[in-house]
Amino acid sequence: MPTARLLVGPALRRVVGTRATVWVETSGPALVRVGTPDGAGGEATTFTAFDHHYALVVVEGLTPGRATPYQVFLDDEQVWPEPESKFPPSMIHTRREDDPDVRLIFGSCRETTQHATARKLPPDALDAYSRRLMAAYRAGPDGTDPDWPDLIVLLGDQVYADQTSPTVRKLLRRRRRRTVGAPADQVVSFDEYTKLYLESWRDPEIRWLLSTVPSVMIFDDHEIIDDWNTSTPWRAEVHSQPWWPERIASGLASYWVYQHLGNLDPDEIAADPVYAKVMAAEDATSVLREFGQRVDAEAIGYDAALGAGTAPADAAVPGRYQWSYAVDLGRTRLVVLDNRCSRVLDKTHRAMLPPTEWSWFTDQVHGDYDHLVVGSSLPWLLPPGIHHLESWNERLADSDRPRVAEYSERLRRALDLEHWGAFRRSFDALAQVFARLGSGTPGQPGDRVGTGPAYPPPASISVLSGDVHHSYVARARFDTAIATPVHQLTCSPIHNQIPAPMRPLLRLGWWRGPSVAARALARTAGVRRPSVRWRRLDGPYFGNAVSTLRHDGRSAEVTIEGTSAEGTLHTVARRSLTG
Template sequence: MSGTELLVGPLLRRVVGDRATIWVETSAPATVRVETSGAAGGTAATFSAFGHHYALVVVTGLALGTSVRYQVFLDDRPVWPEPDSPYPPSVIRTRRADDADQPVRLLFGSCRETTQHSTTRRLPPDALDAYARRLVDLDPAGDAWPDLLLLLGDQVYADETSPVIRRFLRRRRRHRGLPPGAPDDQVVSFPEYTKLYLESWRDPEIRWLLSTVPSVMIFDDHEVIDDWNTSARWRAGMHREAWWTERISSGLASYWVYQHLGNLDPDEIAADPVYRAVTAAEDATEVLREFGIRVDTEADLAHDQQRWAQVQYQWSYSLDLGRTRVIVLDNRCSRVLRPGARSMLPAGEWSWFTDRAHGRYDHLVVGSSLPWLMPPGIHHLESWNERLADSPRRPVAAVSEWLRQLVDLEHWAAFRRSFDDLGQVFARLGTGDRSPASISVLSGDVHHSYVARAELPGDVRTPVYQLTCSPIHNQVPAPMRPLMRLGWWRGPAAMVRALARTAGLPAPSVRWRKLDGPYFGNAVSTLVHDGASAEVVLEGTTKEGQLRTVASRRLTPPGPPVPPRRT
């Protein structure tokens, strides 16, 4: 009998029509088989890299409009559900054949440190743990069950590790050396990254939740290091560090394995060149190491559209749920960082985004780890800083660059051209009789939650919102909270806007106002689309670890339905 164990997972990732993908990590090479209570199933062999073993199983033959239990077998030995589990059986829930008329529920949030027993700080209760406990009592066939969990960055913290991880690093590094200067308390190598995911995703509530609710993800900076790709000068400084190549290649390779691979639908998986390479290799260690190095190097080519198009691996992705289109953007890896030409996405990827933003849907959701609409005072400060960082006067540029890195002035406002371009895309989409019913930008990163509405120029019919939910399990330092509140106040924002004008900055092409928040506790949010209506509910945790509604807002006006958008 095989002694192979299930280390991480199963993670239910994408459910597309009558197919689903399930991701696992095992303790040894194995054949992974998934069986359902119906006739559906799937099998895959593990692939190996850095001494670790993974599989992505495509389950086929699912009946539409059903909720079926499933089991996972390793070499014909059942390993999931675990014996005596206190949680209900994991299920795969498919949408109906007429899913265009079926409501869509998107659960989202960001920034989750590991559970309290592993951290040095005493954090408020984990909002995703609380949500999992609520879900235990819900019927997966009911309308309250989420269709998708969208995690918007900082799923793990490579640079702010728990006591458990730091003890592991000390033990490991007594026997395995790293390049000079490697941080003692941060992960650097791929095997060290695997411990982060093991620690985070084996939390009992989280493990069950991820096994039964489909999930997609995108990185932010802490999956690699704080301030990742803040500027070209930041990149140049990091590449002078002897340990950085190991860190960045391991961070990107592990992100591909643990997070990005599951973002792809079954057809995209089969076409992905990296997946074909790792599954064809007896040992994919060098394949993934070279991939990580190459993808980071490509970021230096992002300003060169012709060369970028030849080599770039794209982290952004999109999917459709009923009449909702979800487009998730990479805000980190592929930034154009050349002074004077900064952009959140390179030209080729921006063209892909604008193409995907047009199509047949009623609601558009853009996932962006960094908020598009920030508190106005902070927005103007970031735009002012970007303008001075491009100054021909070297002392001015140097001080501005130092400030950019010191206080994380690197959101959409610090890539002003991209900020304006995104507003223009929304204005075009929202104009005319066939505009979508709503456009929402879902974000995290800033460790507080809020709802803001954009006011776009022209005859824009579609309401456009910024929905920020952060953190799931973390907290903003208490002294920072008044400053963040101050950023929303009209008087201080006007003063910073006046400062920006002294640098020759025009007024933003978009105006916006806060409707709810800021809320500084741990939280998750649910965006619900039902026909032409849209509603968001923000829920925070109580001291007892339960969820309570912090804000609830209808995003579409009452009245006759908005005509659905068509090609």
């Protein structure tokens, strides 16, 4: 018997050329080895933190353009595939260098299936997708499947720290030692966070899916707490809670271990400063605890420096950790943005990203590719009526009149008015970036878009989002015609549901009459007209769903699939994005 057991995983995270990364959690320290029948493989020793054990193995020597089964060994004992498993073998699919076609699966907001024991939820869309992939499991003569997804993009709320299942709540009640004042039904410590991931990722269909299709992820608010970093008053209020320091440090540390570490490609892993410290430590508990505390403190400190006028002229924050990342697949570039942790909340500088990270983003989107995909946990384009309401609320919440600001802040939290429309500086900046990319116009002085070689406009620009618990497709219209179609593609939830009373309000947000009224309200507060207009093409769809974005050469198409009562998928929308 092996000295350690496989607790979570294996999760196939990144496949880059002839290399891949495989993430695991084990029950004890071990040497983790991943091998294939044709001799490709890799190994890594586990690192220990908070009495838990993890490894990220870089597999090398894979054959391009093939599907290769793999095995996982702990101290030379095979632990995956499991004996007598009824699931298809886990495979690593590599791409051919000249293959321009890309399949991205995306969605957000997945509560564990155990929530169904507490309240009725529609069937899990990712479970349904996994079952369908198993049923269609096949490989062509060269070991590849033309319809096999290249990547799963999970856009936030992969776990819910503040809305736990009956199983986790029972565990919390049995705990004798918890932080003073800790909410009885919410996780706070790192160990409690591990129970969320164990519960969610050991779902058999999900475990198989993550073992055989690469995935990348980004957090939204529920990985930490509802409305995370919505405003400066919110931040001050939550920081007054005695349990918050442990919650934010544990939430960010566990996110780094379970989600972000797998977003890095093999070269980025070696260069990541946190990974280097973790691997050098005999016990990385203090390393990760300090890391979680520091990341939150950096955001607060930068906001304070902005408010005091003492921020560095170039907005640089030495050593500041970046959660945003970029992925290239064929002729598709995916840039996934942190919409939560690094927000600038100072009222005169409110922004989704700090200036240095925005410069990084504009660097990433300037290049030679056919399709640009921006991953944003929060939709850039909401129903117009709601967008105008958010912009109005942002202006009043920043009022110098205390009563107006206080009332507007309460309204902001009650209605979750915290999307790009509530960060108008960032909303307009993103529109300007897309307009310049779509027209091939060089960037303005000080804007790093266009400072390198000139490239032709991409065939499509798509913003993938979740959060809002309904799915839709919208197209942006700019003041001047551009060559590239720009779409908002929202798919949410994977496994959750929106309260029934909210559905009519979201539908009304797309209607012209309410939108005009909301725009007039925003105008009374001095909010200027948005630099882009948009209209809904498909949706809103309120059931559980998963979506596929297909890039075939320079054509692009999105398909939204919902779940039936029987737990199967059916198409609710299909839209060409380049027609």
